[in-house]
Amino acid sequence: MPPFSSHNTRASKRHHNRQAILHAARAVFAERGFGGTTVRDIIRRTDLATGTFYNYFDSKDEVFAALNETIGGGLREKLSHARTSALDFQSFVENNYRVYFGYFATHRENYFLMRSNRGREGGNQVMQGPQVQAGVAEMSADIRQAIAAGVLPAMDADYLAASLAGIAFGVLDIMMERDPIDPEAATLFATHLAIYGIGGLSQMRKDKGED
Amino acid sequence: MPPFSSHNTRASKRHHNRQAILHAARAVFAERGFGGTTVRDIIRRTDLATGTFYNYFDSKDEVFAALNETIGGGLREKLSHARTSALDFQSFVENNYRVYFGYFATHRENYFLMRSNRGREGGNQVMQGPQVQAGVAEMSADIRQAIAAGVLPAMDADYLAASLAGIAFGVLDIMMERDPIDPEAATLFATHLAIYGIGGLSQMRKDKGED
Amino acid sequence: MPPFSSHNTRASKRHHNRQAILHAARAVFAERGFGGTTVRDIIRRTDLATGTFYNYFDSKDEVFAALNETIGGGLREKLSHARTSALDFQSFVENNYRVYFGYFATHRENYFLMRSNRGREGGNQVMQGPQVQAGVAEMSADIRQAIAAGVLPAMDADYLAASLAGIAFGVLDIMMERDPIDPEAATLFATHLAIYGIGGLSQMRKDKGED
Amino acid sequence: MPPFSSHNTRASKRHHNRQAILHAARAVFAERGFGGTTVRDIIRRTDLATGTFYNYFDSKDEVFAALNETIGGGLREKLSHARTSALDFQSFVENNYRVYFGYFATHRENYFLMRSNRGREGGNQVMQGPQVQAGVAEMSADIRQAIAAGVLPAMDADYLAASLAGIAFGVLDIMMERDPIDPEAATLFATHLAIYGIGGLSQMRKDKGED
DNA sequence: GATGAATGAGGTTTCATTCAT
DNA sequence: AATGAATGAAACCTCATTCAT
Structure with missing residues (x-):
């Protein structure tokens, strides 16, 4: 385990990723609308992988709801x-x-x-x-x-x-x-x-x- | 030959079909919104075939526009x-x-x-x-x-x-x-x-x- | 019956139409290849209607064959x-x-x-x-x-x-x-x-x- | 766990699938020609799913090019x-x-x-x-x-x-x-x-x- | 015979979601 | 938890051919 980088890594990383997704989603929804947005559009503005999205939200609908x-x-x-x-x-x-x-x-x-x-x-x-x-x-x-x-x-x-x-x-x-x-x-x-x-x-x- | 129904059938049938599509489209758009509507949804409420849709409109966008x-x-x-x-x-x-x-x-x-x-x-x-x-x-x-x-x-x-x-x-x-x-x-x-x-x-x- | 225009109309018209289709077909096949050519492409270069094509040839294949x-x-x-x-x-x-x-x-x-x-x-x-x-x-x-x-x-x-x-x-x-x-x-x-x-x-x- | 099959599975599987598609494509193109071949024909000779094709090639054209x-x-x-x-x-x-x-x-x-x-x-x-x-x-x-x-x-x-x-x-x-x-x-x-x-x-x- | 709209199977492609690693 | 390829249903659209007029 690295000495510093992580005294509360787990939780904070989780929070950070969630925010990253929300942030990206907001931008893409604004640009393309709900129907015109794909999950990959969102994840592409992030340094996460497609599958990771579903660790944080159950569906595209759900990010949209969370955002609102x-x-x-x-x-x-x-x-x-x-x-x-x-x-x-x-x-x-x-x-x-x-x-x-x-x-x-x-x-x-x-x-x-x-x-x-x-x-x-x-x-x-x-x-x-x-x-x-x-x-x-x-x-x-x-x-x-x-x-x-x-x-x-x-x-x-x-x-x-x-x-x-x-x-x-x-x-x-x-x-x-x-x-x-x-x-x-x-x-x-x-x-x-x-x-x-x-x-x-x-x-x-x-x-x-x-x- | 039926007495009335067909004095200028060709054109009137065309008009009738166009109306049928518009009518169906209006209903489906209202129910499901634009993004939630598929061309098949529209045509299914009609006694026409899939391809026929494209004899009247070039795309989903176009019916929507015509409707509006x-x-x-x-x-x-x-x-x-x-x-x-x-x-x-x-x-x-x-x-x-x-x-x-x-x-x-x-x-x-x-x-x-x-x-x-x-x-x-x-x-x-x-x-x-x-x-x-x-x-x-x-x-x-x-x-x-x-x-x-x-x-x-x-x-x-x-x-x-x-x-x-x-x-x-x-x-x-x-x-x-x-x-x-x-x-x-x-x-x-x-x-x-x-x-x-x-x-x-x-x-x-x-x-x-x-x- | 019009007096002149047609002493051997029937046969000559038939021949004329067939030639028109062959002529158009040759041009389109040359431009777009066999696979890239549609029957409508051919008929569009003609003043005939889609269905008429099938009075002269049984299929797209057949025009191509006739042409060759x-x-x-x-x-x-x-x-x-x-x-x-x-x-x-x-x-x-x-x-x-x-x-x-x-x-x-x-x-x-x-x-x-x-x-x-x-x-x-x-x-x-x-x-x-x-x-x-x-x-x-x-x-x-x-x-x-x-x-x-x-x-x-x-x-x-x-x-x-x-x-x-x-x-x-x-x-x-x-x-x-x-x-x-x-x-x-x-x-x-x-x-x-x-x-x-x-x-x-x-x-x-x-x-x-x-x- | 099988003894060999997976020391660097991810990459090797990717390579394997690509080869599988190329192999199938070569066979189908040879049999039916380019125009007569559909992407479905190719993928059907494979144990992959339709969509997977598009993870490897953008279009039929592209497989053909890659093959050549x-x-x-x-x-x-x-x-x-x-x-x-x-x-x-x-x-x-x-x-x-x-x-x-x-x-x-x-x-x-x-x-x-x-x-x-x-x-x-x-x-x-x-x-x-x-x-x-x-x-x-x-x-x-x-x-x-x-x-x-x-x-x-x-x-x-x-x-x-x-x-x-x-x-x-x-x-x-x-x-x-x-x-x-x-x-x-x-x-x-x-x-x-x-x-x-x-x-x-x-x-x-x-x-x-x-x- | 001529017309041209109707047909519908089938093609290409996308994408939310799952899943093995 | 993270990854990213795989999945396959389903969308849109084309087009050879048929058929009522």
């Missing part, structure tokens, strides 16, 4: 933290957007990965990237709470949550195409649109009521 | 018509949404197809389905016009167009999950959110200006 | 005629070569066709093109006759016939690459080589006998 | 060696033929392979089998040298080299049909024909000159 898990986890955590520090509904929305746009502004790889969604299983390609799923679901819950607490007037919470996510997606795509990427501008735009829009939604009931 | 072309064409035309009849910006937005939601309410197959977008080539999965592309681009142009004409205050037209499309997508997904499907409710929700949101965007400048 | 038959026939006939007018063995050989090289000098298409021999069935690719087969066999017979008649000393007639054909092939390939094509030079070269070589073959026996 | 490379290499080397030991032009020619006929007399498989040349791309079917290519080209060079050195009178070196190769081909085909195969007889026949024929070619100039 990882990324989704990071984003979800940040969003969650941002949310707790919100004092009112506007800052709730604004914080969400700021974290969201900021995250992708500093993690371009993940943006491209997110867009590479697999092309089978009729899953919603837009709102069901795992990362977004989380955000939408939690946001939807928060909205319901806000309505219950009287902070927001009664309105369709699912439509609203889906709309806020849709705005996020749309604006994100434009933001990422620009140079320089300006997440703050995107945040302000989305926030204004959303907040005033939400304001209008209370009108909706009145409009109806006043018929 | 067809669908996109239909929707685009309707949207275009709706737009010309708009008297003010609110009805412009409202008509767009009404046509959009109404279209998918009565064409569920196409909704599922639209969500099956292929999973390779890093194309935007959300906003670049051919159908939507058209809508967004034209909407973006119309918004610029409206700004130039003074109907709308100066604002980021690309962000806005992308947001309006994002809202459409988000709301559509929720709408399609409900029973009964209520496109009018979706239209009103999206319209209110958008119109008031847009109203708020002018505030944005002022907010900034008043610093 | 036609060409071989032409060449064989010319060779045969040349042979009857030979007064001695030298002019027998010389006439053969002159006709052979002259034929391809004025029928380049057939030269290329001849080289496009099919690539299946382990048939000899060199000496068994149908055209050559004929020549070699007949030449072999003539050589035996010459030996029997005492015009030539005893020697291996099959080896000799094969060699004469081999020379023809080798020289032909070089000749066809040159510009201008000079069949007379080729004829003289091949004739000299052959005649003097044959002269040497009698020595062979003597060499052996004198051991 | 191997064979051509062997023959070329022998011919080259034979040539260096030639003292005069006659022994140069004689050695060439002896090696050539001797080679195929003891490698029947390769004879049949050589005749199976592919049937597409208008390549010369006769003189351009890789093996022969080498011989002809080198022979052509040697002839030019001999002419330059005054060993041979001026004559058309390309025609001559092609003719010598043509004789080899023609005689070989007859030789291989006989039982027993007698390469020495073939060698002597071809040599006599060639040497005396070449002698006659000098006459050609004179004939012309004396006009």
